[in-house]
Amino acid sequence: MMSISTGNVNQYIQFVERVYRTGQGNILAKLVSLRDDHVANRNLRSSDIAALVEGNCVSPLDELIITHLSCVKALCARNYMEAYDHQSACVAVVTRILSNQKEENWCLPLMYTACLDLRLVAQQAELYNPSNGKILEKAAESLLGCFRVCAADNRTTDADTKRLGMLNLVNQLLKIYFRINKLHLCKPLIRAIDSSPFKDQFPLAQQITYRYFVGRKAMFDSDYASADHYLTYAFENCHRKSMKNKRLILTYLVPVKMLLGFMPAKILLQKYDLMQFWDLVSAVKNGDLRGIDRVMEEHEGFFIRAGIYLIVEKLKITAYRNLFKKVYTVQGTHQIDIACFQAALQIMGQDDVDEDETQCIVANLIYDGKIKGYISYQHKKVVVSKKDAFPPLSGL
Incomplete structure (x- = not known):
């Protein structure tokens, strides 16, 4: 990789072609990573990247190289929206490569890197060009393209199945959905992983x-x-x-x-x-x-x-339980006036709480199992169990 950090575009193209032909997924992933040392190589930021690459590289590697180097160039110019567009195109190329490769998954590291970089670039683009999450949502759609290719591989026992790449993509998508507060979109992804025969092999x-x-x-x-x-x-x-x-x-x-x-x-x-x-x-x-x-x-x-x-x-619900337990201990009886609980609430700063609200709080605690007993509305009392009236709380 040292030569790529200092070499020219032609050397870079040759290196990419060689590792692609020999199926070296991890090295290919580094060659298109926006976090690799070669990104700092000024020789790879030509004014006309497409002209240098086209005709000197087989398809689809020509598109992969053009989109990657164009993204690098845009990032160096701090043009994050343009960088996002190029990286999105790069992921689309990776999706096609994965789809065209039958019964092999050595390109999964390439997919991991391209998709991670897309999410990171989308975050930068969103930061400098706020769109209320629309940029990240579009990035998620691109990642879903890769996800569908992996999920469509029906080989469930083959070590070369692309389904082994699903969890990496799901994690990237979960990070996006949490960031843009679209948690409802997580449900089908979670269901896909939980039903996967590989869920313990990731x-x-x-x-x-x-x-x-x-x-x-x-x-x-x-x-x-x-x-x-x-x-x-x-x-x-x-x-x-x-x-x-x-x-x-x-x-x-x-x-x-x-x-x-x-x-x-x-x-x-x-x-x-x-x-x-x-x-x-x-x-x-x-x-x-x-x-x-x-x-x-x-x-x-x-x-x-x-x-x-x-x-x-x-957590106030648990605090109510603990406060009422103190009232129960002080009263020393299994029949406690609602007024006693109301007074305790007022002492603890709940000045405007009335009898009905106090009864409601007690009823919720009984429903949650935090108090064993019932409310006698006729007598305005709480009748608690003679055994474990307040089930104990455990500690870490």
């Missing part, structure tokens, strides 16, 4: 990324048990030295665990620099509703950027 790194996004989607769908399952897998299998990634996973796993009644240890939050959650843990445990409001106000920016503000707000 590289571990790809499986971790996939489960991270599927866990986040489950969290937004209020399916906290599934979110816990996927995010826990991602966290436990993420490399121990990947502190940044483990912290990112925990940003979503911690509130999910808390909603399920598992409180994180302080040492865990300290290790991954997530102490924003510690004061929240203390407030939830103590039923301190005013404290929860204070934490959410103090760390509002963090919770909003992570997209978990509304999820964290749901």
Whole structure:
């Protein structure tokens, strides 16, 4: 690759043709990567790339080289929309190459690189030419072209099947859909992977990324048990030295665990620099509703950027449970006046809560299984079970 970093267009063409003829997918991927050293080679930025390539290279490699070098040239000029158009064309060429190759998949690394670069260029184009996500949405359509080619390979036992490339593409698409807030488009992709006979054969790194996004989607769908399952897998299998990634996973796993009644240890939050959650843990445990409001106000920016503000707000339900347990303990009886719970809420800053709202909160807690009992509306009392009236919360 050193010669390509300093060579001319003709040498570059010869190198591309040689690795293509010999089926060296990983090297070919580097030769069309926008993140490789050859991108800095000024000799590859001719004023008329097409004229130099056409006639000197077989099809479809001529189109691959022209679109790639044109994209490099546009990026160097900081023309991100033009770069996006060229990279989109490059992915279209890669899609045709994949489609024309029967019973072989050595070009999958080329597809991975071209599709990743398209997403990254689309993000830059969106940044400098805001389109409310339209550029990224168009990029996703290009990636779906590759996805369909891979999914159409019906060989389910052959090591050369293109279906082995599906998860890499799905992860790229999930990143786009989360970025443009089109989570409903994730569902068919998730279904395709979960039904794939190769779902346990994909590289571990790809499986971790996939489960991270599927866990986040489950969290937004209020399916906290599934979110816990996927995010826990991602966290436990993420490399121990990947502190940044483990912290990112925990940003979503911690509130999910808390909603399920598992409180994180302080040492865990300290290790991954997530102490924003510690004061929240203390407030939830103590039923301190005013404290929860204070934490959410103090760390509002963090919770909003992570997209978990509304999820964290749901922790008030657990705080209600803990507050009412304190009332139950103080009263020392299994029949507690609604007025006692109302008074506790008012002490904790819920000044305007009335009797009906208090009953509603208690009813929701009973429905969620956080209180065992029933409301006697006639006597305006909550009658709780004599055994495990407030099922215990577990800790991490």
